[in-house]
Amino acid sequence: MPELPEVETVRRSLERLLVGQTIAGIEVGSFAGVLGAVDPALVSAALEGRTITRLRRRGKFLFVDLDDGAGLEIHLRMTGHLEVANRDAPPLRFEHLTIRFASGYDLRFADQRKFGRVIFHAGDPEVELKTRLGPEPLLPAFTSEYLAGVLARRTAPIKSLLLDQRIVAGIGNIYADEALFLARLHPGRPGGSISAPEVRSLHRAIRRVLRSAIQYRGTTFSSYRDGTGQSGENQHRLNVYGRGRREEPCTRCSRPLAFLVIGQRTSHYCPNCQRL
DNA sequence: ACACTGCCCTGCGAGC
DNA sequence: TGCTCGCAGGGCAGTG
Numbered sequence: 001m002p003e004l005p006e007v008e009t010v011r012r013s014l015e016r017l018l019v020g021q022t023i024a025g026i027e028v029g030s031f032a033g034v035l036g037a038v039d040p041a042l043v044s045a046a047l048e049g050r051t052i053t054r055l056r057r058r059g060k061f062l063f064v065d066l067d068d069g070a071g072l073e074i075h076l077r078m079t080g081h082l083e084v085a086n087r088d089a090p091p092l093r094f095e096h097l098t099i100r101f102a103s104g105y106d107l108r109f110a111d112q113r114k115f116g117r118v119i120f121h122a123g124d125p126e127v128e129l130k131t132r133l134g135p136e137p138l139l140p141a142f143t144s145e146y147l148a149g150v151l152a153r154r155t156a157p158i159k160s161l162l163l164d165q166r167i168v169a170g171i172g173n174i175y176a177d178e179a180l181f182l183a184r185l186h187p188g189r190p191g192g193s194i195s196a197p198e199v200r201s202l203h204r205a206i207r208r209v210l211r212s213a214i215q216y217r218g219t220t221f222s223s224y225r226d227g228t229g230q231s232g233e234n235q236h237r238l239n240v241y242g243r244g245r246r247e248e249p250c251t252r253c254s255r256p257l258a259f260l261v262i263g264q265r266t267s268h269y270c271p272n273c274q275r276l
Numbered sequence: 277a278c279a280c281t282g283c284c285c286t287g288c289g290a291g292c
Numbered sequence: 293t294g295c296t297c298g299c300a301g302g303g304c305a306g307t308g
Contacts, residue, residue: 001301060302077302079286094286113285115302132303156279165303173301222288222300263280265301 002076003060004170005213006224010082011057014227017084022051027098034096036119043120059133059169063125072118073125079223080116083108133169137206142168144203154191160263161191174219174241177268179205181240186274187267244268
């Protein structure tokens with residue numbers, strides 16, 4: 001389940017391989033919806049001859065910048081996967097889009113569940129996403145004061161608010177649970193009930209959890225791999241995610257962890273360390 | 277403005 | 293053994 005650290009790891013793994021590559025053409029598989037509602041022929045015509053100048057990440061989105069100012073917006077959702085492969089290599093399982101380069105290499109996009117998208121934008125893709133995305137949690141604009149401001153007077157559970165990409169970009173179910181555990185906050189706490197010191201603690205926990213996960217190249221829970229097919233290592237460092245259902249012991253107090261459903265998402269937490 | 281629900285999609289594991 | 297069923301969840305549209 002790619003969240004910010006996984007998308008950042010993919011970006012880093014692909015950057016050197018993709019920048020400077022010139023697109024010779026694209027091939028769309030049986031699932032044309034991978035390109036959104038856009039006509040594949042138009043996308044193909046727009047991409048042909050363009051050279052990739054940069055790979056950027058914003059929240060869980062990956063942007064591929066092209067030399068004419070256009071770009072691709074890529075979202076992996078749950079099971080999306082990007083990989084660079086030799087032209088002659090066999091197709092990936094669930095491969096929906098192949099971008100062929102003049103060099104003889106391909107960028108392949110595969111997605112078992114067809115949730116992921118590769119959207120072409122004639123201009124900067126980030127501009128269209130601006131209103132839908134909050135600040136980058138690892139950049140200076142994401143301050144404790146900002147977080148306190150957007151949580152104030154909110155009645156929704158903090159877990160749901162952390163998953164809202166307009167509040168802060170890039171946090172998904174895994175890192176929301178991990179950050180709340182580090183900050184010792186119950187996932188069901190109303191956003192507005194969180195005190196100033198608690199917000200500071202949460203702010204610190206979010207940054208720590210994300211930084212550490214990037215360092216360990218993301219969490220491979222089921223299918224996640226980086227752009228070279230390599231698994232992450234952060235799954236061995238999780239405190240709560242995936243452990244509550246099995247009532248595994250808390251890494252801090254050794255009491256059994258628990259899980260509950262908040263906003264239709266499972267939340268793993270320690271009932272002893274994270275009290276309402 | 278905010279809170280919340282349902283939809284998309286399919287491999288996999290649990291249970292019968 | 294073989295089947296069915298429900299779960300996993302990010303983003304967005306839609307409702308109240």
